[in-house]
Amino acid sequence: MVDLKVKLHDIEFKNPVTLASGTCGFARETAEFFEPGLLGGYFLKGTTLKNRDGNNYPRMAETPSGMLNAVGLQNKGIDYFIENIYPEIVNYDTQLIINVNGSTVEDYIALTEKVNELDKINAIELNISCPNVKEGGMAFGVSCPGAEMVTREVRKVYDKTLIVKLSPNVTDISEIARAVEGQGADAVSLVNTFLGMAIDAEKREPLLSTITGGLSGPAIKPIALRMVWQVANAVKIPVVGIGGIMTASDAIEFMLAGASVVQVGTAIFKDPMIPVKIVEGIEDYLKRHNMQSASELIGALQV
Amino acid sequence: MVDLKVKLHDIEFKNPVTLASGTCGFARETAEFFEPGLLGGYFLKGTTLKNRDGNNYPRMAETPSGMLNAVGLQNKGIDYFIENIYPEIVNYDTQLIINVNGSTVEDYIALTEKVNELDKINAIELNISCPNVKEGGMAFGVSCPGAEMVTREVRKVYDKTLIVKLSPNVTDISEIARAVEGQGADAVSLVNTFLGMAIDAEKREPLLSTITGGLSGPAIKPIALRMVWQVANAVKIPVVGIGGIMTASDAIEFMLAGASVVQVGTAIFKDPMIPVKIVEGIEDYLKRHNMQSASELIGALQV
């Protein structure tokens, strides 16, 4: 029997496969396909202090091996989550992590304080990298002072595991990673989506209501993998690897590059069962390679 | 009859379709498939002052809708070019542009001075964005001071059209574009490749000898298109659009986003005739849309 368990700071995941924020709703939606306890965890849909309607339709465009989205953090706000959603999912036998979003530092703080009260939420993922909102979002994540400031202020009010989600739309992502590590982040997750654009040549119009949107899917995998490798080599805190993961091999590559946990995002739109297949594939890989534990994969790239 | 001609600063291209540096050799190779005069121009293989062997094999990895390369500017040096290659291609009825690369500013200057003497070369493309060389290369292209310095010094010794090729591996590409515009660049071309990585999960080794390499192909198109759109809105000088162009529609999208000329790169590996088909496709589009001239497409996106 191989041991699939991995640790991220002080929380344990039963396996390294989790779902990415904004691609798994509030875990209930995937529960219609499979038992949530099969996965290591869920990074729930980006949540804000107040209700947000998100951006106008159309919010999506298919691109080569990927897609652009411009959802813009549509959600009903943290209070709705606490009252209506949390009770429904609280007993899922898996890690539930809230993806926290603000337009101002005050928003982040207020949100975090509320989340801190939720017993079964052992970590938050601080999203300072959403490219689809006008204020806040990515603005904090693309400069060291911005990233440091939000991390520092949230750290003051949050006791549990603090994961900061980084934007790939930067010159040097390891610099930002080091900056948030310096302010007390317990882990970093990367990457969020790449700012991209799609045009309808016939109509001579953008395909998204917001003109630009966030690129995700296998197309971004090589860049995301490079960033995870750079960041894992730059910081001491653990790394959550995200970006275009479709198969167990992809997940393993991110772990070899230094990720302790991976998030599967867009892949689930293509096939909701992919995350479960990835768990099985990792187990199979470990057996084939005579490895005892998934944690042996972390950073095991031979260079 | 539609008019396919476009202007870039003071040089004219018979049509907006050119080939990207490093993907069309020295134009002779594609001439084995089609008449070079069919295309607007060729951005010749990155040339350095002295012979360069480039990086070790393997230098290439296939990725979803794209590829990574780590060629590392292998070339025989500018003197070899002037003596042996230039005479052979000088009479091609198309624009020939040299892609100039240095490890130091002095290299760039020395190279440019030599190129300045070549009658039939009406422009250079200053490559400050190659991710595959240890010194120089991208280092100049990812900061405003670096980009400014090289552009300023080369501008002093070069009389003809100076195109600066930008790196996409930056937080704000329009900032860099404005910086080189400020130092006298006549045009900017973008994007060069994205720094990426690929891993052989079974062997637990990187697939490239250099670990990381440059990502190109349709995978990067949405990001490249966004950058061209941002830069075209930020500078007054013309823009050359590059990144994952496979079809006439792709080329038109880049023009709508603001490019005056486009470069086709990796697509040619998939089908060497693609550039010719793109010229035909643009002509067909203009006819279908009752447009008189390809230049009407430039920046014509309705937002």
Added chain:
Amino acid sequence: MPKKFVKEFTVIENSALNATNFLIKVQSDTELPEIKPGQFVNIEIKEAEEIFLRRPFSVFEVDYEKNVISMIVKILGRGSRKLTEIKAGSKLSMVYPLGKTFTYPSADDKILLIGGGSGVAPMLFLAKESGLPVENVDILLGARSKEDHINVDSYKQYANLHYASEDGSLGEKGFVTQHSVFTNNLNIYTKIYACGPDGMMRAIAKEAKAADVFCEVSLENLMACGFGVCLCCIEPTTKGNLCVCTEGPVFNINDLKW
């Protein structure tokens, strides 16, 4: 117990209904869950370059005995074209059943079903399922010309068939909303259902509102996931932006911001 599934079906028939519409029948080797009109499947388009996401198609008919689902696929772009080239015997991965059904008519309802473009399937399915006598079910199908209409004569047992065509080559000339069912008295109907191009449904909604008749439309917004996690398919409603894939595709026109 899962309520939604991802499964490989076997294509047992793919036949052209006309130049651009195809009937595709697929069979499962396990029992089907209950599937209602308006619900849809999300189909993976395999072996196609540059197609990344699945494509949603309404369920047209269900045969619970043989575990067969059929769809009517209209060629619109790359994915639908590729799908219509599939051979019997091939495998087709589907996510199903997705979305919600219509408000079923009650025994004393007289209903009008309007289908256009790719929206014909759910209307025919609903006509069959309505349980109403033929005389209480009117179907109006709209298309450009006779060639663009598909033959639905077998549905005469469930409904009265009316046609509109822009060139007048089948039924009345003009758009569906110019058809006599609209220009006469829309109030003879107690429920109207529609599925088709956006413009058509908006025009119908306008007429239904004016006549104050209950009206549901089935939307075809662009989708990424199809099961409510991506929030890409939203439609602005009086209750906020709702997911067409989980809270629709069927909406009461009074809830829409049309």
Added chain:
Amino acid sequence: MPKKFVKEFTVIENSALNATNFLIKVQSDTELPEIKPGQFVNIEIKEAEEIFLRRPFSVFEVDYEKNVISMIVKILGRGSRKLTEIKAGSKLSMVYPLGKTFTYPSADDKILLIGGGSGVAPMLFLAKESGLPVENVDILLGARSKEDHINVDSYKQYANLHYASEDGSLGEKGFVTQHSVFTNNLNIYTKIYACGPDGMMRAIAKEAKAADVFCEVSLENLMACGFGVCLCCIEPTTKGNLCVCTEGPVFNINDLKW
């Protein structure tokens, strides 16, 4: 006049030679240029997800009358597998002819051709083209076992056939360099040609160097373009890094840094 072409060929045959090797014959509707052993074609693998680049394959046989080219395709990964599933009648886009041929033997040469893995095709092609009497042409084919060998009996008219297999199930037991043609007297040959796995060719090169016999090998480096523009396929040589696709795939071992 173009010297290289991109064209859709029609597949006229795809037959299994054994479990992993397939003979694929494709036909052009225009005249073929001259194609020599060692030269290759770069094939587009269509309708395959996540395959972006073409795959290079050596030409095995050319029929100038019927404009037919054939290749022997060994299943190695995703692309070659997909290619071996192609049906007669399908179209196949090829870039051709690519690369350079071998140094042809002269009338008084006695040659040894060694093929292994996916490298059998150019060796058989060269045997046929050499123009030498059978007694001056030895072919040595290496594989894991009898099942991995393909039947090349029809080449008896051009060459003496020798086999090596790792398990001894066909011909001599062991690697090709352990075969008696090597362990006896390699100097009976004036020219040696080889194509196969890297390790095999390096071992052969070592023996040929030791015996001071002329030796050319055909390399199979990873390629992106296949026609000399990307510089991805390079091999370090005494003349610097050379493109395998244009300056090879055939190299004299003395030029290689092996």
